[in-house]
Every structure is written in C-alpha cells, then in structure tokens.
Amino acid sequence: DFKRDPYRLTEEEGRADLIKDVLAMANTPREESSCIVIGVKAHTDGSKELVGISETIDDNEYQNAVKAKVHPCPTFLYQPFQHEGKNFGV
Numbered sequence: 001d002f003k004r005d006p007y008r009l010t011e012e013e014g015r016a017d018l019i020k021d022v023l024a025m026a027n028t029p030r031e032e033s034s035c036i037v038i039g040v041k042a043h044t045d046g047s048k049e050l051v052g053i054s055e056t057i058d059d060n061e062y063q064n065a066v067k068a069k070v071h072p073c074p075t076f077l078y079q080p081f082q083h084e085g086k087n088f089g090v
Contacts, residue, residue, distance in 0.1 A: 001025070002040040006053055006089065007062070015065045022066055026074035039088035052086030 001021065008014030025034045039053040059078040067073045080089050 001034075001036045002042040002048060003036060003038045004041045004051060006038050006055060006057055007065075009057065009061055009065050015069070018062065019066055019069055022074060022076055023070065026076070035090050037088060037090050039086065050084065050086060050088075052088060054087070056080040056087060056089060 003021075007018040009018070021036055025036065028034065039051055041049040041051050043049065057078070062076075062078045063073075066076070078089055080087060082088070
C-alpha cells in the first residue's frame with residue numbers, strides 16, 4: 001500500500017488509521033510479506049509519484065501506538081530509507 005503522508009500519531013484519527021492499516025495487512029491471507037510505503041502518492045490511473053516525506057518517525061512510536069490498542073499485536077517494523085535523495089518510510 002502507498003501513503004502520501006506519515007501517520008499523525010498525535011491525533012486519534014491518525015493513530016486509528018495506522019491501526020486499521022496494520023490490521024488489514026496482518027489479516028489478509030498471503031504467503032509473502034506486505035508493506036506500506038510512506039512518501040508515495042498513488043494516482044487513480046495506477047501511476048505513483050515519489051514525493052518523499054519531510055519527517056521520519058521512530059519505529060518505537062508506531063509500535064507504541066498500535067500496542068496501546070491492539071491485543072495481541074501483530075508483528076511489524078517501520079524503517080526509514082532514502083531513494084533518489086528523498087526520504088521514505090516502509
């Protein structure tokens with residue numbers, strides 16, 4: 001999945017969006033891993049625009065946001081990375 005902007009963990013709606021997306025990924029039957037890439041705008045025609053993000057959030061903040069509301073919590077990991085001089089998160 002692709003998200004243009006990072007989840008806003010300081011807002012209830014942002015935390016809820018993160019939890020919804022993590023649970024959707026965890027509950028979808030599949031043989032391979034799944035990812036949410038933050039900093040990519042997905043267009044309706046299927047094309048993607050690499051816009052990047054201006055801030056990165058520590059994995060611990062994402063973990064705490066989900067673990068505070070979800071039991072048992074699915075295993076997930078957030079990692080920032082750079083591509084073509086822009087910051088992204090996966």
